[in-house]
Amino acid sequence: MAELRSLVLVLGDQLDLQAAAFDDFDPATDAAWMAEVAEESRHVWSSKPRTAVFLAAMRHFASALQAAGRPLHYRRLDDPANAGSLAAQLRADLQRLRPARLVMTAPGDWRVLQALKDVAEESGLPLDVREDRHFFVTVREFAAHARGRKSLRMEFFYREQRQRHQVLMRDGQPEGGQWNFDADNRESFGAAGPGLVPPRLGFEPDAVTGEVIALVNARFASHPGRLQGFAWPVTREQALQALQDFVGHRLPLFGRYQDAMWPGEPWLYHSHIAAALNLKLLTPREVVAAAEAAFHAGDAPLASVEGFIRQILGWREYVRGIYWTRMPRYAELNALEAHEPLPAWYWTGATDMACLRDALTQTLDHGYAHHIQRLMVTGLYALMLGVQPQQVHAWYLAVYVDAVEWVELPNTLGMSQYADGGLMASKPYVATGKYIQRMSPYCKGCRYDPAQRVGERACPFTTLYWDFLMRHEAWLAGNPRMVLQVKNVARLTEAERDAIAERAAAIRRGEVGAA
Missing domain, CATH: 1.25.40.80 (Serine Threonine Protein Phosphatase 5, Tetratricopeptide repeat)
Structure with a gap:
């Protein structure tokens, strides 16, 4: 085997022929390396749509690399010799390929960067991590x-x-x-x-994507989500068509x-x-x-x-x-000291709250929900319920096809859950069920009334809003943007406070909200 100068590591979120890692690529002396590994679907309980998007896009990009004349070492998920993790697979392949150095574009996940750095160090190989010029800002x-x-x-x-x-x-x-x-x-x-x-511009799965769908359904059968109707863009050409369709329509x-x-x-x-x-x-x-x-x-x-x-x-x-x-400290922040578990029905959609049921069902069907469904429905409920933010983060990272940690983690911990204590957001994004009533017709078909905060018909969003203000009243008093809300909660009588706290406790015990 001819001596290999550079092994260019290409991750599943780096599907760009113009990436910095390829700047001095020479097909005579260099090769690309890609690996599909189960760890990337299991370090969080990754949904079927998310896993399928990544694998289908990776396999199509592998074909693009080969069409561009770039030698490629590609390990498929269903290869019996697959080592199961990026680090383990790279370690095994380095023994066989013996490159002089490793090259990569900076990844989008701290965990992955540290793992690959460790492999390079223990292998005694220089690792050239290059700036990701995909972005406007370094x-x-x-x-x-x-x-x-x-x-x-x-x-x-x-x-x-x-x-x-x-x-x-x-x-x-x-x-x-x-x-x-x-x-x-x-x-x-x-x-x-x-x-x-x-209408959404969907893309009928070709043979490659169809093979991935079958693999994901078999290999990750117990994972959440569904793949009927899978139609995401997974090639450069499809992505450009999707952009053109959005701008035009x-x-x-x-x-x-x-x-x-x-x-x-x-x-x-x-x-x-x-x-x-x-x-x-x-x-x-x-x-x-x-x-x-x-x-x-x-x-x-x-x-x-x-x-x-x-x-x-x-x-x-x-x-x-x-x-x-x-990072890495940011991932552990929990400024509101929230420690409740994520409701199990986030993984199934089995709730009798109309807005959450629709958002969760849609998420599981498509791996998609737009930003208000994420921030002001699923995220809002978790924030006011007091769910541990790391559990919320793991859920968002698992279920959405666009979830890469660099973008998902700050959105979840900082913007949605206020776990960073205000670094990103000037106040917690909290609201009663009346916000959802104003922005949608969900409340008309729901058993709960957003105008009520206590009682059998009280909307859990409304109950939890008042409970959130009560639990964090002293802390929120120091936030200028929360002055009016804090004044409103200060007007509650002791009896009203007790009734709200009792109803909120019933919600946390799972006695309210689960279908």
């Missing part, structure tokens, strides 16, 4: 932005990036004269509903209805490209450019385009910076 640049700040608000970071990259800017000022168009966005559908929603109304929910309508006006972005089948630059071009062409209003671009250029880059500048 970790070093974000660290410079964060230096000296007690809190890290996305809005200030976002404005810096708009100016730096000249996105939606005109003569040094933001398009439209303002940075944020939330006042024009975030409406509900109203009583008439969403009407005729543009749903972006114009994205901003207006980005927070709206409707039973049985999982897709609405959202992009459905987060998984493709996080697998690196799309770049954020081409996504932002496509949205901005739609505005300049008059095909989408500024409010929708700005709201969408803020998610990509602002929020996505911001949470990555939080993750890599705060």
Whole structure:
């Protein structure tokens, strides 16, 4: 065997032929390495849709590498010699391949980076970890932005990036004269509903994806989720089609209805490209450019385009910076000292709360829910119930097809569960069931009444909202954005407090909410 100069490690969320790890790739002396391993579906109880997206995308990317003339060593999950984990598989393959060095693009998971570093060190091989230029902002640049700040608000970071990259800017000022168009966005559908929603662009599984679906159903039969109707983009070409379809058909109304929910309508006006972005089948630059071009062409209003671009250029880059500048300690934060277990029905959807049942069923069917279903339905309930944030994190990482730890962990622990004590969010996102009633018709078909906080018909969201304020009253009193809520809870009589606490205790015991 000819001497192997570089073994380029390619992870399941690094499916980019232009990645930095390939910069000096020479097919005569170098080779790529990829491995499907059970550990990546079992370190959290990964759902069938999430596992299938990763494996199908990896196998298609393996074909793209070979078509590009890049030698590849690929270990399939169903290979009898599969070692079961990335570290163990790499260790075994290094004994056979004996490269002079290892090269990789920086991964999106602290655990994986440490494991691969350990293998390289024990093997006595240099490991060249290269900057992931997929992103607009490097970790070093974000660290410079964060230096000296007690809190890290996305809005200030976002404005810096708009100016730096000249996105939606005109003569040094933001398009439209303002940075944020939330006042024009975030409406509900109203009583008439969403009407005729543009259909989701789905992709019929080809032979490769079909083989993966069969493998996942057999190998991970006990895992949550379903694969009937699997239609996610798993190739670069499909991802580009999905982007074009979103910009052409749903972006114009994205901003207006980005927070709206409707039973049985999982897709609405959202992009459905987060998984493709996080697998690196799309770049954020081409996504932002496509949205901005739609505005300049008059095909989408500024409010929708700005709201969408803020998610990509602002929020996505911001949470990555939080993750890599705060790990590994960030993963263990629990500022609210929440220790309740996650309800078992999060894994089944078996709840009699209409909003949660729909969000959970949709999640298990598709591996997808939009941001309000995550933040203000599943996340809100877990926060107010007092679930240990690490359990909430493990659930989100397991069930969503777009979940890679760098983006999922800060979103869950920081934004959703307030476990970082306010580093990311200026206040806990808590609300009664009336928020859900305002943004959807779920309450009309639910046995619970969002206007009631105690009694048999009291909405668990409403009960838990008041219970949350009572449990954290002293602490929340120091937060300027919670002053009104704290004043309201201070007006409760002792009898009212006791009744709320009793009802909340019944919810935590599982006597309320489970179907």
